[in-house]
Amino acid sequence: MNRRLPGTLRSCRRLLVAPTLTRSLSTTHKLFERQECQVLVVGGGTGGCAMAAKLSSRLGSNKVIVLEPEEKHYYQPMFTLIGGGMKRLDQSHRQMGDVLPKKAKWIQESALNFDPDKNEVSTSGGKTIAYDFLVIATGMQLKYEKIPGLVQALEAPKTNVCSIYSPKYVDNVYDCLRKTYRGNVIFTFPHCPIKCAGAPQKIAYIAEHYFRKMGRRDQLNIIYNTSLPVIFGVKQYADALWKVAKKRNINVNVNRNLVEVRPEDSIAVFEDLAEPGKLYEEVYSMLHVCPPMTAPDVIANCKQLATESGFVDVDAATLQHKKYSNVFAIGDSACTPNSKTAAAAAAQSPVVFKNLMAVIEGKKLTEAYDGYASCPLVTGYSTCILAEFDYSLAPLETFPFDQAKERYTMFIMKKTFMPILYWQLMMRGYWNGPATMRKVLSILKLKK
Structure with missing residues (x-):
């Protein structure tokens, strides 16, 4: 070294x-x-x-x-909520x-x-x-330009193509929801590492809930096309999410990667990664794209x-x-x-x-990161699954209850309390994640 x-x-x-x-x-x-x-x-x-x-x-x-x-x-975790009309873009930045x-x-x-x-x-x-x-x-x-036709589709009027991942495009997501009444509504996950890997399906669940609230659900086919071979990398939460998708009649296709958008024809082209070279052309009424990164x-x-x-x-x-x-x-x-x-x-x-x-200070390194990550998987306008896990993709949960279950409390934490924690504690160097809270709750649980 x-x-x-x-x-x-x-x-x-x-x-x-x-x-x-x-x-x-x-x-x-x-x-x-x-x-x-x-x-x-x-x-x-x-x-x-x-x-x-x-x-x-x-x-x-x-x-x-x-x-x-x-x-x-x-504060980028708020972009999913902006896409669903639950927050405004001006609330997400300082x-x-x-x-x-x-x-x-x-x-x-x-x-x-x-x-x-x-x-x-x-x-x-x-x-x-x-x-x-x-x-x-x-x-x-973000590399929107890596998908032919995507930038044109995002920036042209009336294409109904949108993305929550950029402040440049996120405001248009809710507009697309409001303008969609029938046909295929497609959400994508790219074939590469991305930030906030749960977001592409969070917005799909929010959209499905929105269409139900508006009385349009029966005229719409909700599709989630992911390049991954699974719906989520941690089995405990993947099992729960498959149930959510099935209950809400969301069609999930794995190993399916977006390779082209043809906005003039409202067609999205996908490659089947299980059979490289095999392409699918899907007509959309609305297309939400998570860009390559x-x-x-x-x-x-x-x-x-x-x-x-x-x-x-x-x-x-x-x-x-x-x-x-x-x-x-x-x-x-x-x-x-x-x-x-x-x-x-x-x-x-x-x-x-x-x-x-x-x-x-010339001392030995003593601290080790265990791979902890958290993904509050918002599943609608009032529910959320709080996924927490480590490098081994084993659950590393903070609260003493089943976090794979949809809960209103977790939704309120995501929507209301996490932004406060972010601005007031993390940006000031005071928030180190929930490890200490996890230890305290574990001790209290053992005492019971």
Whole structure:
């Protein structure tokens, strides 16, 4: 393992380096800006904000730089509810400057290149940021363009093609529901790792419930086409979801991957992954698409940092890079085989924080991530199945009751309490997932 660390910990400071050695600079000369910090956090999403809060609180002001180009920070788990008309888009975001910790410095640019051998990152604004320690929290990128015809269908009027995965398109989902009265309503799951893997079927259940409430259900055929060989990866919850689908007459097709959209004919083309090359053309009245996703290009292009699939090559337990001991990753950008959810990032955050602090202080790494992820599977306008599981896809449940059962209490937790927890606790570095709550409830259960 490469343990190349600077001898001293730098404070974040700005150095202006001119392209000439003279003091007299013409306006045509470009200034190259170099900045230095103790910890550089690349990405201002869920994991990045949580880590910035924890690290700047411990290390103090002007020790942490956050590199993030976006103006707004979105609470993406709310997008499913927006699609069903239960929340508004303006309720799902806050200004990035209000979410990031005040002790950290925000550079509103994106990473262009990583050089882990020099401990440097170059940015879209022409800066070079030198770091002692690096936390990569870049998330995943949506690749709607990988499906021919999809972007055209999403952006053209009156196509009834929609997607909850982007703030650009999510508002149109509820409009599509309201405009659909008969025919096939199709929901898709792509053939690749995605964030929030339960969302493509959550919106299907919400849509089915909506159509029942509106008295249109008998005229509509609800179809869920997933590229996976199962409806859900954890058997306990998969068994429950098959029952939900059967009870509500939702047609589930496994191993079926969307490969093309023809909006002019309202046709979606699917490949049967069990018989590669076999295609199905399905006419739709409404089509909801979960887009293909990949690791960000800037990570995938850095062969020193990335696996062959493009994700940051970290140890699955410690979340430390396998080659560079001063590099960690959190959230969707890591190569870890857990389900990519906000809950997973919450559970990873204390592991990354404590292990990074151990490296800074020259101590051994003691914390291990168990692969915990949570997926509140909303099944309508008043019910939810709370799936919680670990790396082995074994249930790792918090509450002392059967969480595979649809419950109103879990729906209220998802709709009302989780956003509060996210903004007030996780974004401030205080929420580490429900592990402590799980232990307390287990002790109380044993005492009974």
